[in-house]
Amino acid sequence: MMKNLPQKSIDLLSHINNEIGIDIYKYGNDEVLGKIAGMISFQTYAVSSLYKPLLIAFGLFIFGFFVLELGWIGHILYGLLGLILFLSCGLLYGILSLTSKLKTDLQCITKFGLDTTRYIVSDLNQVNTRLREDIPNPVSLIFEGAIAAFLAPAISQNCSKIPFAGKVITSGSDKALGIVVSNLKKQEDKMNFFGKIANASSELSFKCDEVEHFLQDFSTKVENIINTGVKGVQLPFRIAMYGTAAVLGFFMLCISIF
Known part of the structure; x- marks a missing residue:
């Protein structure tokens, strides 16, 4: 399985194996992988989210030929620039709609990753593992290892079947999950788990219970x-859509006057 992963993920999983002594892959049985596949419903909404706005935008573009009084130069300008601007607005709106619907899937995926992390920590307790x-x-x-081993590959595999939108979903998912990992690290720093788990003077079972409650x-x-992460992903597309809509409005005003 590791040969299908990017080098960054392979290095991360090797680091976890070397430093903590955990082979994340041993937790990836058929039941786990089946649950992940069942959670990801990108393909069910990606097409409608993208292509419906594009069709509506194209319909509005065609409608413009009937309502605008244009000369032959106006028809040429409207036919070229108008089509580009209308489709750009439709596409950007579709991407915003798509990433909004992506939030629910990412929330399920992240919670599954946290559940997997709790299970692995519990496993550490059973084998009485001590951390440096x-x-x-x-x-x-x-948690980051669970994402790299199971969740990211599943997302990439499903997204590869979606034309154009697949790259948007993959990039958005990576950024949003990265924000979750960063927040988890900040919270964990406040709890000082690495010192507590490594301290052999107290019972690991108590510490694992504390970690489980924390997770x-x-x-x-x-x-x-996730909402914050998705908003960050949407920001450049939102700015681009408003900018394109403003240019389109100005273009329509100018072409209708002149």
């Missing part, structure tokens, strides 16, 4: 974090 004190953010590292609390915050 120089390993920062071990919980976040395990459960963090899971309830995922929705807000």
Whole structure:
């Protein structure tokens, strides 16, 4: 399976194996992979989210020929620039719609990753594993490994079947999940888990319970974090759409006057 992963993910999983002694892949049985595939519904809404706005935009463009009084130069200008501007607005609106619907899938995917992390931490307790004190953010590292091993490949595989939108979904998912990982690391720093788990003077079972409660609390915050991440992904597309719409409006005003 690792041969299908990008080098960055392979390096991360090797690092986790070397530093913590966990082979993330052993948790990827058929049931787990089946659940991931069932959660991802990108293909069910990607086509309608993108192509419906494009069709509407094209319909408005054609309608313009009947309502605007244009000379032959106006028809040429409108036919070239108008088509580009209308379709650009439709496409940008479709991307915004698509990324908005993406939030629900990402929330399910992230919570699944946190559940997998809790299971792995529980497994550490059963084998009485001790972590070195120089390993920062071990919980976040395990979560990041679960994303790299199971979630990111599943997203990429499903997105590869979607023309054009696949790259948008993959990029948006990567950025949003990256924000979740960053937030998890910040919260984990406040809890100082790497010191607590590595400290052999206290029972690991107690520490694992504390980690599990921490992950459960963090899971309830995922929705807000994902919303923030998706808004960040949408921002350049939103600016581009408003800018294109303004240019289109100005173009329509000018061509109708002159």
